[in-house]
Amino acid sequence: MEGIEVVVAHKERATLRVGDVFLKVDVDQTRTDVEVEAMAMVPIPTPEVLWRKPPVLALAALPGTALGVLGEPSTASPGAWAAAGAATRLLHEAPLPPWPGRSLDDIASRLDGECAWLVGNGVLPADLVTQNRRVAEAALRPWTPAFIHGDLQVGHVFVDGDEVTGVIDWSEAAPGDALYDLAVLTLGHEEHLGDVVAGYGTGVDLDVVRAWWSLRSLLAIRWLVENGFDPSLPGCEIDVLRARM
Template identity: 80%
Template sequence: MAGVEEEVEVVVAHSERATLRVGDVFLKIDADQARTDVEVEAMAMAPLPTPRILWRKPPVLALAALPGKALGRLGEPSAASPAAWAAAGAAARMLHDAPLPPWPGRCLDEIASHLDAECAWLVTNDVLPADLVTRNRQVAEAALRPWTPVFTHGDLQVSHVFMDGDEITGVIDWSEAARGDALFDLAILTLGHEEHLGDVVAGYSADVDLDVIRGWWSLRSLTAIRWLAEHGFDPSLPGCEVDVLRSRM
């Protein structure tokens, strides 16, 4: 209809980056062009469906919307079927079997140092009870072991996987893609959705150390809380990071 204008929806916005939706186009604005470089190259390499790049004019990257809807949301029950969760696991396995990206990921020492610093901050600033932090730091230790690097998405949140019924239509937000631990991707996919871990592992079709998955749940939650709070998100909402930590007690 003539004269009808598309509304601008703010999908996410904070001091580092913002994503806007205008109709079927997503505009990602990021002052750090290195992240956008990684996203563009990772999408070109990934053996999974990804959003179509419409144009790029730094600091903006324009992407076409994917069909379907997200597998779920952190803090909300997922309405997706067990088969859909298994399909997400199979997609992760396909990615992890793909050739490695040429750029490295975070090393084990860097991850452990960051974890210790965030745990100290949480306790020193009375953000969380010391026993809760201590217990989850112990659980996180299972993730701090050598791994064989694979092509990881790096932020495979349940809201980044799009489905049409039980079929994957695409995976978004590749700016954290790198060489990394396969079980980290599986942990991020199932963070706050522990009841679907069995379906994801079944779709992944490989031996998975569940203690390592739980370790990554604790590690991710401990290290994310400060960033989330400083960027306008609430990690204490039901089903989110603080509840994930409490579930380990």
């Protein structure tokens, strides 16, 4: 057996890989409850749950490789991106999970607070925050709830050739806006939005997807900074915000 690989670690949770087993340690077991239940419900491939002994959840590794990494060009084919779009459509058409999602009012309130923090602490220029706050407005509209993954970033979608082999990290799954998932999937990979939409099908308002790019980035920066990540790296959240200027 090879050594232990630390996949991700911060003050809320950590994921370790030991051979073909991933060990997820989470201080909040409600997130793990959601993850396990969501994986049992969704109509797309997910990792096999090997065992659970709180605070640890053991999952089998998925075949294939991640669709991409934020901040780096994706080597996946257009067909793989389209397959990710098609898998996302299957998820969004599934029956809703029984637990609640975030409300529009909650998201808008949090956005106001994060924008104030970014400007008040000198993290970002006021004009950059103001412009992206304006772009984000298009996402703050009523939506018909869909079963969303909630954190469908490229590193959470695994592919082999043009086939999706599985999707990981379901702790944010909930009823929500379908276009949010599409935005997170293509965040920092705008050049693949057309491929994803081709696989997903109809009902995609590209202006709303772009609005979610701004909103997601504005909401994420403080958490990233406070947990030891760098949103200013090339191609990451701050570059996403600058691209909207």
